[in-house]
Amino acid sequence: MRSPAEAFDAIERTMWDGRAQAYAASFARLCAYPVGALLDAAEVTAGTYVLDAGTGTGTAAMAARRRGARVRAVDADAGMVAAARAGGVDARVAALPELPFADGEFDAVVANFVLNHVGRPRAALAELRRVLRPGGRLVLTLWSARRGAGQDLLVRACEAGGAVPPAGLPRRDPAEDFARTPEGLAELLEEAAFTAVESTELEWDHRATVEEWWGGAAAGVATIGLVVTSQEPETVVRIRQEYERLSGEFADGGGRLALPHVALLAHARA
Numbered sequence: 078m079r080s081p082a083e084a085f086d087a088i089e090r091t092m093w094d095g096r097a098q099a100y101a102a103s104f105a106r107l108c109a110y111p112v113g114a115l116l117d118a119a120e121v122t123a124g125t126y127v128l129d130a131g132t133g134t135g136t137a138a139m140a141a142r143r144r145g146a147r148v149r150a151v152d153a154d155a156g157m158v159a160a161a162r163a164g165g166v167d168a169r170v171a172a173l174p175e176l177p178f179a180d181g182e183f184d185a186v187v188a189n190f191v192l193n194h195v196g197r198p199r200a201a202l203a204e205l206r207r208v209l210r211p212g213g214r215l216v217l218t219l220w221s222a223r224r225g226a227g228q229d230l231l232v233r234a235c236e237a238g239g240a241v242p243p244a245g246l247p248r249r250d251p252a253e254d255f256a257r258t259p260e261g262l263a264e265l266l267e268e269a270a271f272t273a274v275e276s277t278e279l280e281w282d283h284r285a286t287v288e289e290w291w292g293g294a295a296a297g298v299a300t301i302g303l304v305v306t307s308q309e310p311e312t313v314v315r316i317r318q319e320y321e322r323l324s325g326e327f328a329d330g331g332g333r334l335a336l337p338h339v340a341l342l343a344h345a346r347a
């Protein structure tokens with residue numbers, strides 16, 4: 078019998094499997110927005126030894142390399158690792174909360190939109206602290222409980238199109254959960270024995286075409302992708318129609334959508 082955290086992680090594994098290219102073409106651009114702030118907060122400069130945990134297609138790792146950092150990366154999904162490696166990243170398959178690195182190895186660890194995909198966030202943070210040298214920097218981003226209107230566009234389209242919530246959505250064990258607020262994330266980091274904790278919200282408008290924003294979900298990327306791709310074909314047609322109708326609210330006047338998003342960014346020292 079699986080624990081709730083193991084069940085959560087198992088769904089996460091299937092959710093990303095085979096979706097690296099679709100992710101790269103859609104949500105990876107969204108998740109790229111905070112990478113500059115993430116690396117600044119991690120004090121990544123030439124020679125910094127950095128781990129990008131949950132690297133995906135390698136956005137943060139590649140940006141750190143461009144700063145002259147020495148970069149290692151892991152991801153739980155083999156397709157993501159292959160995509161990151163194709164971009165020149167020294168990446169390998171590993172799943173939090175277990176990392177194949179020695180104690181105190183890294184100057185900095187970054188995890189961009191990863192902690193929200195991990196079944197045991199406290200155990201994951203303990204492991205991220207283990208691989209940091211004393212005084213090393215941890216920087217995290219994840220989606221905030223306070224959502225931007227752009228984050229709900231596809232959700233609203235699903236509701237209006239009559240989508241039926243699928244049985245296999247990832248559900249976090251309440252005992253493992255934490256408040257997705259600056260205060261909640263800061264408390265979690267302090268509980269994990271990090272010091273100099275600071276946590277804040279980032280807000281931005283993600284720009285994407287109607288097709289690009291639809292493409293990630295239609296290809297099954299992330300939770301919204303699970304919802305869309307588990308519907309009957311006629312329901313998907315209705316969701317798409319509703320999506321096109323609701324997209325008008327976000328037209329930026331230049332042929333794209335301006336989609337407001339809110340995320341948390343926290344940094345701390347080991």
Ligand SMILES: C[S@@+](CC[C@H](N)C(=O)[O-])C[C@H]1O[C@@H](n2cnc3c(N)ncnc32)[C@H](O)[C@@H]1O
Binds near residue numbers: 195
């Ligand atoms: C939203 S994506 C973010 C990817 C990347 N950090 C970026 O900025 O584009 C989440 C990533 O976390 C990875 N992931 C999920 N659970 C994980 C775990 N337990 N350990 C490591 N990676 C994990 C997924 O495979 C996926 O690549």
